[in-house]
Amino acid sequence: MTSKQRSAPASLATVAAAAGVSIATVSRIVNGETRRASAETVERVRKAIAVVGYHPNHAGRTLRRRESRLVAMLAPNLDNLVMAAIAASTEAALRAAGYVMILCDTHDRPDLQDEYLNAMRSQVVRGYIMVASVPSAGLKDFVADGAPMVFVNRRPPFGRGAFVGIDNVKAGADAADMLWSAGLRRCGVLAPAQGSSVTRDRLKGFCGRMRALGVTEIPAAEAAGRSHLEIGYEAARRLAARNGWLEGLMCVSDQIAYGAYRFARESGIVIPERCKLVGIDGNPLNRWIAPWLRSIEVKYEDFGEPIVELLDHVWHAGGDAEHIMPHGVA
Amino acid sequence: MTSKQRSAPASLATVAAAAGVSIATVSRIVNGETRRASAETVERVRKAIAVVGYHPNHAGRTLRRRESRLVAMLAPNLDNLVMAAIAASTEAALRAAGYVMILCDTHDRPDLQDEYLNAMRSQVVRGYIMVASVPSAGLKDFVADGAPMVFVNRRPPFGRGAFVGIDNVKAGADAADMLWSAGLRRCGVLAPAQGSSVTRDRLKGFCGRMRALGVTEIPAAEAAGRSHLEIGYEAARRLAARNGWLEGLMCVSDQIAYGAYRFARESGIVIPERCKLVGIDGNPLNRWIAPWLRSIEVKYEDFGEPIVELLDHVWHAGGDAEHIMPHGVA
DNA sequence: CTGAAAGCGCTTACAG
DNA sequence: CTGAAAGCGCTTACAG
Known part of the structure; x- marks a missing residue:
C-alpha cells in the first residue's frame, strides 16, 4: 500500500543510493543503455527503481539536453469535428514517434496565439503545429527565428514554412x-x-x-x-x-x-x-x-501522419515543404 | 531583422552580463519583484532583456521550484462536442488563473490513460483533470499517492477525489x-x-x-x-x-x-x-x-470554472469535494 | 564496466 | 538595494 502522504519524489540519486551505484550508471540504465553495464548491475538498479518508486523528471532532462519531447498544436477552436479529427490523428502519430502533444485553443485570436507561442517556447517544445493560424506579430517573429513549424489547412502567413492541407x-x-x-x-x-x-x-x-x-x-x-x-x-x-x-x-x-x-x-x-x-x-x-x-x-483523420513527417523534415532537412492531401467526391 | 540562424537562446546570465548586474537581480525583476530594486537598475535590465531577446525557460524554474504551471486534462476522446465544450471552458479558466492546460486523448483506453498519467507526472504537472476516466492500475496508484485530481462526469473510480458533474x-x-x-x-x-x-x-x-x-x-x-x-x-x-x-x-x-x-x-x-x-x-x-x-x-461550457475551483480546493484544503452542475429541460 | 564532475537555467535564503 | 552561492534532476564527455 502506498502512503497517502506525499513525500519528495525519488530522483536518480535516490535510486543510486538504494542500489549502491553512481547516478551516471542509473541514468544510463534508465535510458536503455543496458549493454554497457553488467547484467547484475542492471538487475540491481531495476530493483532499486521499483523499490523507491522512481519516475523520471523531464525538467532535469530538458534543461540538460536543451530540448524536450513536447510538441505544441495551436488550433483556433475545438468545437468543430474537423479540428477534433486533425488533433486526434496528430496526437496518435506524435505519440507513436515518442512525443507528447500539447493542444492549445487560440480561439482564432492573434493575441492568444502569441501568448501560447510564448508559453510553449518557455516549455522548450520541439515544434509547433499551427492549425489554421492567424497572422500575428509573435508568429512572424517565430517564423523569422526559424522555429520548427508545420502549418495545417491555412497556408503559412509569412511565406516560409511547411504545409499540410488539401487543394x-x-x-x-x-x-x-x-x-x-x-x-x-x-x-x-x-x-x-x-x-x-x-x-x-x-x-x-x-x-x-x-x-x-x-x-x-x-x-x-x-x-x-x-x-x-x-x-x-x-x-x-x-x-x-x-x-x-x-x-x-x-x-x-x-x-x-x-x-x-x-x-x-x-x-x-x-x-x-x-x-x-x-x-x-x-x-x-x-x-x-x-x-x-x-x-x-x-479525410482529416489521415492528416496526422504527414504532419509528423513534415515536422521531421523541418527538424532534419529544414526548408519549405508541402503535402497536399487528396479529397473525395462522396 | 531577426537572423534566420538559430542561436543559443538568451538566459538570465546573458541578460545579467548585458546589463552589468547579477543573475539574481535579473531573476527578481523578471518575476516582478521590482520594488526591491532601484528604478535605474530595473530600467537597465528591461532594456537588456529586449536587446538580447530573452524568454524564460520553464525547465529551469520547474526544476528549482519543484512544480510547474502545467495542468493535464485526460479525456476519452475529442470527437464529441461535449468534450470540446468541457475542454475549451477549462482551458479558459486555467489560463485566467495562470496555468497552461495539456489535453491528452486517452481513447477511453486504460493503457493509454496510464501512459499519459506517467508522461504528465514526468512533466511535473500540478494537477490532473480526469474527464470520464476509466479505472486503471496507474490511476489507482496516483489516487493512493494523493495526486491532485478532479474527476469530471464519471465519478472517481476509487472512492477518493473531487468531482464535477450533473445529477x-x-x-x-x-x-x-x-x-x-x-x-x-x-x-x-x-x-x-x-x-x-x-x-x-x-x-x-x-x-x-x-x-x-x-x-x-x-x-x-x-x-x-x-x-x-x-x-x-x-x-x-x-x-x-x-x-x-x-x-x-x-x-x-x-x-x-x-x-x-x-x-x-x-x-x-x-x-x-x-x-x-x-x-x-x-x-x-x-x-x-x-x-x-x-x-x-x-451547459458543459460552464464546467471550466468549478473544475478549476475544485482543483484549487484540492491543492489548498485537500479532501473530497463535489460540485453538482444544474441541468435544464429545453 | 563504472564513477566524478561539470553544467543546463533558474530561484532563494543569506549576507552585506 | 544587490550579489555570491547552493542546489533542483538530469546527461555526458572523460578518465580509469
Missing part, C-alpha cells in the same frame, strides 16, 4: 461539378466575410469552374463572425433576401451548410427538395444526421 | 417526464452495454420515474462499442427487431440519439412523427441540424 481550388471546382452534374444551373455561394486562404481558394475554384461551364452570374453572400454555423445562417438570410431561394447553394464549409439549413427550415424551405446544399469538409456527422448534405470529403 | 439520476427522471408529458406511454431505452456511472445513473433515474408513473414494462436495448453513434444505431436496430417501433425512445446520450435517428431513417420511420426521441447532453448542434431531438440540456 482548396480543386475542392471548390469539384463542388461546382457536384451541383452542375445534378442539373442545377442557378446556384449561390455562402462564405465567411474575412476569408482565409482556405475560403479564398475554395471560392476561386468554384467560381472559376462555374464560369468555365458558362455560368456568368454567381450570387454570393457573406457574413462575419467566428462561428461558421452563424455565418451560414446569416449569409443564407442575406442571399435569400436579395435573390430569393436558388436551386442550389455552395457552402464553403459543412458548418456553414448547417447554418444555412437552419435558416431554410425556419423559412419553411424544404432541403434538399427545394434547394440543394453542397458543402466542403465531409463532416463525420453528415451520414448520421445530415443526409441532406452533399459534401466534398476530406 | 444523472435526476437527468434520467427528467427525460422520463419529457416523454410522459408529451403523452407517450410506451417508451423504450437505448444505452451502451458496459455502462459507466453516468449511464447507470441515467437509466436508474429514467426507469425509477417511469415506474413511479405506473409504467411496468420498459423495453431496453444495449450495444457495445466506443462510439455512441454506432451504439445508438445498433441498439435501435435490436429494439425494433424485438419490440417493433415504440412511441418514444430515451437515449442515454444525444450521440446515441443520432445513431438511432439514422437507423430509423434507413428503416423508413419518420422522426419525430412516428417515434419521438429524447436525449441527454444538449449537444450544441441540435438546434442547427437536429431539431427533431428533445434533450436534457447540460
Whole structure:
C-alpha cells in the first residue's frame, strides 16, 4: 500500500543510493543503455527503481539536453469535428514517434496565439503545429527565428514554412461539378466575410469552374463572425433576401451548410427538395444526421501522419515543404 | 531583422552580463519583484532583456521550484462536442488563473490513460483533470499517492477525489417526464452495454420515474462499442427487431440519439412523427441540424470554472469535494 | 564496466 | 538595494 502522504519524489540519486551505484550508471540504465553495464548491475538498479518508486523528471532532462519531447498544436477552436479529427490523428502519430502533444485553443485570436507561442517556447517544445493560424506579430517573429513549424489547412502567413492541407481550388471546382452534374444551373455561394486562404481558394475554384461551364452570374453572400454555423445562417438570410431561394447553394464549409439549413427550415424551405446544399469538409456527422448534405470529403483523420513527417523534415532537412492531401467526391 | 540562424537562446546570465548586474537581480525583476530594486537598475535590465531577446525557460524554474504551471486534462476522446465544450471552458479558466492546460486523448483506453498519467507526472504537472476516466492500475496508484485530481462526469473510480458533474439520476427522471408529458406511454431505452456511472445513473433515474408513473414494462436495448453513434444505431436496430417501433425512445446520450435517428431513417420511420426521441447532453448542434431531438440540456461550457475551483480546493484544503452542475429541460 | 564532475537555467535564503 | 552561492534532476564527455 502506498502512503497517502506525499513525500519528495525519488530522483536518480535516490535510486543510486538504494542500489549502491553512481547516478551516471542509473541514468544510463534508465535510458536503455543496458549493454554497457553488467547484467547484475542492471538487475540491481531495476530493483532499486521499483523499490523507491522512481519516475523520471523531464525538467532535469530538458534543461540538460536543451530540448524536450513536447510538441505544441495551436488550433483556433475545438468545437468543430474537423479540428477534433486533425488533433486526434496528430496526437496518435506524435505519440507513436515518442512525443507528447500539447493542444492549445487560440480561439482564432492573434493575441492568444502569441501568448501560447510564448508559453510553449518557455516549455522548450520541439515544434509547433499551427492549425489554421492567424497572422500575428509573435508568429512572424517565430517564423523569422526559424522555429520548427508545420502549418495545417491555412497556408503559412509569412511565406516560409511547411504545409499540410488539401487543394482548396480543386475542392471548390469539384463542388461546382457536384451541383452542375445534378442539373442545377442557378446556384449561390455562402462564405465567411474575412476569408482565409482556405475560403479564398475554395471560392476561386468554384467560381472559376462555374464560369468555365458558362455560368456568368454567381450570387454570393457573406457574413462575419467566428462561428461558421452563424455565418451560414446569416449569409443564407442575406442571399435569400436579395435573390430569393436558388436551386442550389455552395457552402464553403459543412458548418456553414448547417447554418444555412437552419435558416431554410425556419423559412419553411424544404432541403434538399427545394434547394440543394453542397458543402466542403465531409463532416463525420453528415451520414448520421445530415443526409441532406452533399459534401466534398476530406479525410482529416489521415492528416496526422504527414504532419509528423513534415515536422521531421523541418527538424532534419529544414526548408519549405508541402503535402497536399487528396479529397473525395462522396 | 531577426537572423534566420538559430542561436543559443538568451538566459538570465546573458541578460545579467548585458546589463552589468547579477543573475539574481535579473531573476527578481523578471518575476516582478521590482520594488526591491532601484528604478535605474530595473530600467537597465528591461532594456537588456529586449536587446538580447530573452524568454524564460520553464525547465529551469520547474526544476528549482519543484512544480510547474502545467495542468493535464485526460479525456476519452475529442470527437464529441461535449468534450470540446468541457475542454475549451477549462482551458479558459486555467489560463485566467495562470496555468497552461495539456489535453491528452486517452481513447477511453486504460493503457493509454496510464501512459499519459506517467508522461504528465514526468512533466511535473500540478494537477490532473480526469474527464470520464476509466479505472486503471496507474490511476489507482496516483489516487493512493494523493495526486491532485478532479474527476469530471464519471465519478472517481476509487472512492477518493473531487468531482464535477450533473445529477444523472435526476437527468434520467427528467427525460422520463419529457416523454410522459408529451403523452407517450410506451417508451423504450437505448444505452451502451458496459455502462459507466453516468449511464447507470441515467437509466436508474429514467426507469425509477417511469415506474413511479405506473409504467411496468420498459423495453431496453444495449450495444457495445466506443462510439455512441454506432451504439445508438445498433441498439435501435435490436429494439425494433424485438419490440417493433415504440412511441418514444430515451437515449442515454444525444450521440446515441443520432445513431438511432439514422437507423430509423434507413428503416423508413419518420422522426419525430412516428417515434419521438429524447436525449441527454444538449449537444450544441441540435438546434442547427437536429431539431427533431428533445434533450436534457447540460451547459458543459460552464464546467471550466468549478473544475478549476475544485482543483484549487484540492491543492489548498485537500479532501473530497463535489460540485453538482444544474441541468435544464429545453 | 563504472564513477566524478561539470553544467543546463533558474530561484532563494543569506549576507552585506 | 544587490550579489555570491547552493542546489533542483538530469546527461555526458572523460578518465580509469
